[in-house]
Amino acid sequence: MSTIQFQRVTIIGLGHIGSSIARAVKQLGLAGELVTTDASAAIRKRAAEIGLGDRVAETNADAVRDADLVIVCVPVGVCGKVAADIGAHLKAGAIVSDVGSVKSTVLREMSAHLPLNVHFIPAHPVAGTEDSGPDSGFAELFINRWCILTPPPDADPTAVEKLATLWRTIGANVEIMTAEHHDMVLAVTSHLPHLIAYTIVGTADELENVTQAEVLKFSAGGFRDFTRIAASDPTMWRDIFLANKDAVLEMLGAFQEDLSKLTRAIRRGDGEVLFDHFTRTRAIRRGIVNLGQDAAGADFGRPHAHLPPQKS
Amino acid sequence: MSTIQFQRVTIIGLGHIGSSIARAVKQLGLAGELVTTDASAAIRKRAAEIGLGDRVAETNADAVRDADLVIVCVPVGVCGKVAADIGAHLKAGAIVSDVGSVKSTVLREMSAHLPLNVHFIPAHPVAGTEDSGPDSGFAELFINRWCILTPPPDADPTAVEKLATLWRTIGANVEIMTAEHHDMVLAVTSHLPHLIAYTIVGTADELENVTQAEVLKFSAGGFRDFTRIAASDPTMWRDIFLANKDAVLEMLGAFQEDLSKLTRAIRRGDGEVLFDHFTRTRAIRRGIVNLGQDAAGADFGRPHAHLPPQKS
Numbered sequence: 294m295s296t297i298q299f300q301r302v303t304i305i306g307l308g309h310i311g312s313s314i315a316r317a318v319k320q321l322g323l324a325g326e327l328v329t330t331d332a333s334a335a336i337r338k339r340a341a342e343i344g345l346g347d348r349v350a351e352t353n354a355d356a357v358r359d360a361d362l363v364i365v366c367v368p369v370g371v372c373g374k375v376a377a378d379i380g381a382h383l384k385a386g387a388i389v390s391d392v393g394s395v396k397s398t399v400l401r402e403m404s405a406h407l408p409l410n411v412h413f414i415p416a417h418p419v420a421g422t423e424d425s426g427p428d429s430g431f432a433e434l435f436i437n438r439w440c441i442l443t444p445p446p447d448a449d450p451t452a453v454e455k456l457a458t459l460w461r462t463i464g465a466n467v468e469i470m471t472a473e474h475h476d477m478v479l480a481v482t483s484h485l486p487h488l489i490a491y492t493i494v495g496t497a498d499e500l501e502n503v504t505q506a507e508v509l510k511f512s513a514g515g516f517r518d519f520t521r522i523a524a525s526d527p528t529m530w531r532d533i534f535l536a537n538k539d540a541v542l543e544m545l546g547a548f549q550e551d552l553s554k555l556t557r558a559i560r561r562g563d564g565e566v567l568f569d570h571f572t573r574t575r576a577i578r579r580g581i582v583n584l585g586q587d588a589a590g591a592d593f594g595r596p597h598a599h600l601p602p603q604k605s
Numbered sequence: 606m607s608t609i610q611f612q613r614v615t616i617i618g619l620g621h622i623g624s625s626i627a628r629a630v631k632q633l634g635l636a637g638e639l640v641t642t643d644a645s646a647a648i649r650k651r652a653a654e655i656g657l658g659d660r661v662a663e664t665n666a667d668a669v670r671d672a673d674l675v676i677v678c679v680p681v682g683v684c685g686k687v688a689a690d691i692g693a694h695l696k697a698g699a700i701v702s703d704v705g706s707v708k709s710t711v712l713r714e715m716s717a718h719l720p721l722n723v724h725f726i727p728a729h730p731v732a733g734t735e736d737s738g739p740d741s742g743f744a745e746l747f748i749n750r751w752c753i754l755t756p757p758p759d760a761d762p763t764a765v766e767k768l769a770t771l772w773r774t775i776g777a778n779v780e781i782m783t784a785e786h787h788d789m790v791l792a793v794t795s796h797l798p799h800l801i802a803y804t805i806v807g808t809a810d811e812l813e814n815v816t817q818a819e820v821l822k823f824s825a826g827g828f829r830d831f832t833r834i835a836a837s838d839p840t841m842w843r844d845i846f847l848a849n850k851d852a853v854l855e856m857l858g859a860f861q862e863d864l865s866k867l868t869r870a871i872r873r874g875d876g877e878v879l880f881d882h883f884t885r886t887r888a889i890r891r892g893i894v895n896l897g898q899d900a901a902g903a904d905f906g907r908p909h910a911h912l913p914p915q916k917s
Contacts, residue, residue, distance in 0.1 A: 317912065320912060321912060321913075370876075394826070419823050419825050419826045420825060421826075422903035422904040423890065423903060423904070424903045429903065431909070432912055433909040433910060433911060433912055434909070436909060436910045436911075436912065437910060438825050439822060439823055439825070441823070463912070464910070464912060468822070477814050477815055478815050478819050478820075478823055479823065479826060481808070481809050481812060481815055481820060481828070482809070482815075482819070482820055482823040482824055482826045482827065482828040483823070483826025483827040483828065484827075485805065485808075486805060486826075486827035486828045486830065486831055487827050488864075488867060488871075489801055489805055489831075489864075490827070490830075490886075491867065491882060491883055491886050492860060492863050492864045492867055493797065493798060493801055493860055493863075494886040494889050494890075495863050495882055495885065495886050496793070496797075496856070496859050496860045496863045497793050497794070497889075498885065498886070498889055500793060500856075500859065502789050503789055503790050503793055503794075505889075505892075507790050507794070508790075508793060508794055508889075509889070509892045509893050509896050509898065510751060510780070510896060510898065511731050511751055511753070511790055511791065511794040511795070512794055512893050512898050512899070513731050513732060513750050513751070513898050513899075514706070514731045514733075514791055514794045514795025514798075515794065515795045515796075515798035515799050515802070515834050516793070516794040516795065516798045517893050517898055517899045518798065518802075518830055518831075518833060518834055519798055519801075519830075520886070520889055520890040520893055520899070521830060521890060521899075521904070521905060522827050522830055523883075523886040523887070523889070523890065524886070524887045524889075524890035524891075525883075525887075527879075527880050527883035527884045527887065528880065530879070530883050531876045531879040531880045531883060532876075534870075534871045534879055535871070535874055535876055535879075538871055538872070538874070541871060542868070542871065542872065544808070544812075545864075545868060547808050547812065548804060548805055548808045551804050551805075551807050551808045552800075552801075552804045552857075555800060555803065555804055556854070556857055559800075559846045559847070559850055559853060559854065560850070560854065562847055562850070564682075564843045564844075564847055567839075567842070567843040567846055567847075568839050568840065568843045570803060570807055571803055571835075571837075571839035571842050571843060572839045573807065573810065574802075574803050574806040574807055574810070574832070574835040574836070575835070575836045575837075575839065577806055577809075577810060577817075577820075577821070577832050577835070577836075578735065578806075578832040578833060578835065578836035579836075580817075580821045581821050581824050581829050581832055584821050584822060586821065586822065586824050586825050586829055587824070587825075587829045587832070587833075587907075588907050588908060591734035591735060591736045591741065592734040592735070592833070593833060593905040593906070593907055594905070594906065594907060594908060595899075595900045595905055595906060596900060596906060597743070597745040597746070597748060598745060598748045598749060598776070599745060599748075600629065600632060600633060600744055600745055600748065600775070600776060601633075
């Protein structure tokens with residue numbers, strides 16, 4: 294018995310996420326044929342060189358012809374445009390999905406261009422590294438990560454289940470929620486952390502009394518942890534903040550209140566407020582490690598060199 | 606020829622840093638005798654069980670008798686108290702150092718209790734994980750990390766060099782600067798990042814519209830990176846913020862200005878400001894990795910599971 298789940302799968306956009314899905318689908322043999330494409334000619338060329346898909350199509354319209362599943366893996370700001378490209382070329386009954394980090398705007402902007410005879414089921418795999426581009430993806434990226442589906446209320450349960458099965462097969466856990474709730478949850482677990490990291494890395498870069506060389510050298514005191522997510526793809530993240538503006542601003546408000554509380558405690562020398570806060574946050578780390586959502590080892594499991602053997 | 610650098614080394618405080626130094630000194634045979642102690646009877650007992658030092662002393666005063674090098678590895682808030690404990694019991698010509706993350710207050714508070722006939726050379730190894738306690742240390746912790754020495758202007762160059770040699774031998778690079786400059790540099794590379802991480806982890810913990818379970822589950826979108834440093838020792842970090850108040854508040858001011866700039870850009874939908882900022886911060890990550898101050902692999906080198914072999 295074959296493990297083929299869809300006769301033809303099309304992946305549009307071969308960045309970190311799209312190329313990872315392509316690798317996983319291919320490695321597990323989940324598609325009868327895997328067709329890929331990208332807006333960039335250089336990336337299409339690279340995809341053909343490294344074998345990302347059985348066929349690399351030249352246009353979005355061509356790529357989706359006769360596809361049973363289309364996954365749009367582009368920055369959320371261009372999801373609407375891609376939907377406009379493909380809307381008239383989709384097969385009746387096809388499942389169309391995406392991987393965007395914001396769901397309400399994507400749902401609205403893509404729906405406007407998709408015909409009623411396809412199943413549109415937005416998705417967001419909560420996974421990724423700071424790298425981008427077709428060479429950075431890997432088939433194992435989604436293992437034990439969550440993929441959130443945000444089907445519209447009238448979505449066909451069979452189509453939802455088919456998409457969920459694909460995500461589970463490539464290693465993800467699947468959760469279903471509304472687009473609005475997704476955007477609130479991700480604003481705190483992903484968008485606000487990125488905004489804060491982008492901010493502090495920028496702050497450290499333009500100080501008057503500390504040089505950039507010093508910031509880099511002594512970054513192991515904590516700063517380096519922030520630089521990883523502040524190295525994420527600028528286009529992707531610009532689009533996320535613009536698309537999820539309201540939820541991000543709401544979370545920022547809560548963050549600012551809490552930062553004011555701790556700033557006041559430092560200014561007043563109130564050690565008890567600081568100690569209580571720091572004790573509470575320590576427990577949260579344990580919860581994440583226990584859920585398998587981070588490495589159990591200290592320091593994210595970063596590697597260490599060895600000391601030379603003892604001389605005598 | 607022996608590699609012994611000091612006839613007797615005393616380490617006071619057997620948390621993450623103190624126990625790591627003890628392990629490295631012992632493993633490399635750098636001390637004729639290694640004496641250790643801790644304010645906690647439970648930790649002294651544990652230190653004896655796991656062999657942290659040739660002898661575990663019961664009191665600070667007893668521990669430093671006849672020591673050629675004393676390294677005080679306690680939270681910065683109690684460095685002055687430890688100096689008061691040991692001042693009258695130090696051997697003439699001994700070198701006294703510490704590992705505190707703040708140097709101006711430690712220099713002031715310890716100096717007041719140390720006799721003029723010892724060499725006091727404050728130090729700060731910029732290394733550590735989120736773990737604490739005597740079992741969490743390891744001999745390799747300082748390899749390729751920086752240890753900053755902040756000797757007073759009248760310090761004996763020979764004593765400074767002896768201490769620097771020990772740090773280099775256990776793997777660190779040594780840099781010398783004033784205590785004031787150290788405190789400004791660490792405010793941005795370590796103290797502000799910790800404060801921000803402590804804040805956002807607290808914020809995520811008490812939202813009304815997103816549950817704590819959801820925050821933990823979907824933390825791989827960025828949030829989990831912050832929880833590591835927000836899991837650091839609460840006592841240590843309370844003391845750091847109280848001791849380095851002025852520099853931390855100055856850096857917070859710069860951070861707030863930059864956060865306001867990005868918040869305004871989001872509110873106004875100004876994608877260009879966001880894109881330019883995010884592009885600039887991406888380069889900083891590369892600088893840190895190139896300097897060997899972080900893992901070169903994506904995602905801090907976090908491990909990934911494997912997909913099941915393809916079925917057929």
